[in-house]
Amino acid sequence: xxxxxxxxxxxxxxxxxxxxxxxxxxxxxxxxxxxxxxxxxxxxxxxxxxxxxxxxxxxxxxxxxxxxxxxxxxxxxxxxxxxxxxxxxxxxxxxxxxxxxxxxxxxxxxxxxxxxxxxxxxxxxxxxxxxxxxxxxxxxxxxxxxxxxxxxxxxxxx
Amino acid sequence: xxxxxxxxxxxxxxxxxxxxxxxxxxxxxxxxxxxxxxxxxxxxxxxxxxxxxxxxxxxxxxxxxxxxxxxxxxxxxxxxxxxxxxxxxxxxxxxxxxxxxxxxxxxxxxxxxxxxxxxxxxxxxxxxxxxxxxxxxxxxxxxxxxxxxxxxxxxxxxxxxxxxxxxxxxxxxxxxxxxxxxxxxxxxxxxxxxxxxxxxxxxxxxxxxxxxxxxxxxxxxxxxxxxxxxxxxxxxxxxxxxxxxxxxxxxxxxxxxxxxxxxxxxxxxxxxxxxxxxxxxxxxxxxxxxxxxxxx
Numbered sequence: 195x196x197x198x199x200x201x202x203x204x205x206x207x208x209x210x211x212x213x214x215x216x217x218x219x220x221x222x223x224x225x226x227x228x229x230x231x232x233x234x235x236x237x238x239x240x241x242x243x244x245x246x247x248x249x250x251x252x253x254x255x256x257x258x259x260x261x262x263x264x265x266x267x268x269x270x271x272x273x274x275x276x277x278x279x280x281x282x283x284x285x286x287x288x289x290x291x292x293x294x295x296x297x298x299x300x301x302x303x304x305x306x307x308x309x310x311x312x313x314x315x316x317x318x319x320x321x322x323x324x325x326x327x328x329x330x331x332x333x334x335x336x337x338x339x340x341x342x343x344x345x346x347x348x349x350x351x352x
Numbered sequence: 353x354x355x356x357x358x359x360x361x362x363x364x365x366x367x368x369x370x371x372x373x374x375x376x377x378x379x380x381x382x383x384x385x386x387x388x389x390x391x392x393x394x395x396x397x398x399x400x401x402x403x404x405x406x407x408x409x410x411x412x413x414x415x416x417x418x419x420x421x422x423x424x425x426x427x428x429x430x431x432x433x434x435x436x437x438x439x440x441x442x443x444x445x446x447x448x449x450x451x452x453x454x455x456x457x458x459x460x461x462x463x464x465x466x467x468x469x470x471x472x473x474x475x476x477x478x479x480x481x482x483x484x485x486x487x488x489x490x491x492x493x494x495x496x497x498x499x500x501x502x503x504x505x506x507x508x509x510x511x512x513x514x515x516x517x518x519x520x521x522x523x524x525x526x527x528x529x530x531x532x533x534x535x536x537x538x539x540x541x542x543x544x545x546x547x548x549x550x551x552x553x554x555x556x557x558x559x560x561x562x563x564x565x566x567x568x569x570x571x572x573x574x575x576x577x578x579x580x581x582x583x584x585x586x587x588x589x590x591x592x593x594x595x596x597x598x599x600x601x602x603x604x605x606x607x608x609x610x611x612x613x614x615x616x617x618x619x620x621x622x623x624x625x626x627x628x629x630x631x632x633x634x635x636x637x638x639x640x641x642x643x644x645x646x647x648x
Contacts, residue, residue: 240611247607251597334605337613341606341622344615349582 225284229291232279235271242267243336246322250330258323265322268315268336276308292350300346307343314339374519376462384451387487394492397485399627400550401478403493405620406435409501414623420445421499426472428578430564431508433472441498454490461522468518470506471564476526480549525565532571532643539631543639546632551625556584556617573646579617590645599637600630 242264248254249261285295297304314335321328398404407420421444422437439445446454449464456462461475469475478486511517531554532544547553558566559575574586585591594602598609603625606614614622625633 236612243607243611247601247605247611251601337605337607340613341615341619344613345617345619348615350615 221288222283225281225288228279228281228284229288229293232276232293235274235276235279238271239268239340242271243333246318246329246333249326250333256326256329258325261322261329262319265315265319265332269312269319272308272312272315286349292348294347294349297347304343304347307339307347310342311336311339370520371516373523374468374516376460376466376468376519378456378460378462378466379452381452383483384455384487387483389451389487389489389491391488391491391495393485394488394490396628397489397550398492399624400546400632401481401489402551402621402624403438403489405617405624407438414620417495417497419497419499420493421501422503423501426579428472428564430512431506433470433506433508434504436503437499437501438493439499440494440496441500444500444502445498446493447498451487451490454493455486458486458489461518468515468522470508470515470518471521471525472506474552474555476522476566477549477552477555479526480530480545482545482549485550521563521565524563527568531568532639536642537638539635539638540642542632543635543637546628546636547639551636553587557587570646570648572640572643573648586646586648587640588643588646589641590647592640596634596637596641599640600633603628603633603636604630 245254245264246261246268249256280293280297282298284291285293285297314332318329318332318336321332404414404418404420406424406426407422408414408418408424409421410424412419420437420439422435422439424435426433426435437444437446440447442448446457449457453464457464457469457473458475459479459481461469461471461473463469530544530548532548536544554566554572557572557574558568559570559573561567572587574591575584577584592599594609602608602614603622605626606619606622608614613619625636
């Protein structure tokens with residue numbers, strides 16, 4: 195009797211715990227979609243920056259036309275409407291999100307940093323076709339704008 | 353009765369040895385004799401040693417003449433350390449300190465009144481620096497603006513607040529030699545100097561034991577982030593598989609090989625390493641390639 199009641203208690207607890215775990219892992223699909231969307235935007239930044247950075251480092255031969263196209267993509271990506279990217283509750287509490295809660299407490303500053311990226315990509319669009327030196331200088335501005343926001347609002351250190 | 357006396361003598365003896373071991377050991381007063389500092393060279397030492405990242409006011413951006421008014425808080429398991437004002441203000445800062453007083457603070461962790469400083473200040477690293485670099489650094493610090501914001505006291509609980517015990521910490525955890533030894537190329541040796549003496553990378557990237565001492569056999573193998581969630585990455589060759597050029601580029605522009613960017617506290621580190629020469633960044637990368645790989 196004693197053994198069976200222990201067994202029951204253990205099974206009950208295990209069931210309750212796994213139920214709680216399941217409840218926790220069930221993320222609101224809308225939140226998950228927003229996290230995926232903003233990660234996708236970041237991947238597109240990286241794809242286009244990869245070309246410009248490769249040219250700046252001399253790993254890829256400089257090509258004014260290709261550089262201009264990649265820079266135009268950066269401008270487009272940094273001017274997308276992002277109002278649905280950052281729903282409340284999509285912070286680091288969710289598995290896979292690196293967005294720090296400070297985004298929502300300092301929203302005005304966060305928005306200003308996103309706007310600064312837009313300014314930096316426009317400078318890149320103006321410079322990318324003018325030669326590799328102009329491209330290098332503008333890349334510093336874009337990278338600085340990325341890091342300036344990641345420094346404060348992204349959990350992952352890198 | 354006899355036995356009781358013996359115990360008193362023994363306890364007194366142990367306490368006496370501990371007290372003696374814990375005494376501050378400043379550098380000889382003649383240490384800087386014949387060495388003249390050069391402020392413009394000191395600016396590079398300042399960037400390589402990353403002084404501004406901790407000693408600027410929280411949130412301040414790095415400029416050509418940073419205001420080192422302090423105030424930034426560092427939460428740890430031992431309590432919260434607050435970086436002091438090290439601007440040239442004679443009252444709030446270090447404007448009134450002699451060169452030797454500054455040198456003893458930086459290389460030996462000894463304050464102006466002879467007290468032990470908390471090792472949140474990486475003097476265990478800076479103790480390996482070249483005296484010429486330190487003289488240059490001191491000259492440069494004297495060119496920076498004064499700010500009269502008073503330093504705030506760190507908030508530590510007993511026993512960590514008991515400064516004399518820090519002398520024992522120093523005896524236990526400050527190692528005289530380099531971690532990476534053997535035959536190094538000039539570039540690797542320069543990288544070792546930048547990482548192990550100035551850059552203090554290991555202060556965050558090396559795990560610490562229960563007393564806060566670095567685990568030198570896990571050198572740069574990654575650690576818990578004392579300031580919150582996540583881990584500080586393992587940057588030994590066991591985990592960091594970037595090329596030498598990738599590492600140097602990251603320390604210059606903040607871009608990773610996949611064109612993600614630096615973030616968190618490392619963004620402030622890159623703000624400093626961006627001021628180094630290409631040769632120095634390549635040297636750091638060369639050094640990281642010969643660090644013993646630790647998989648964890």
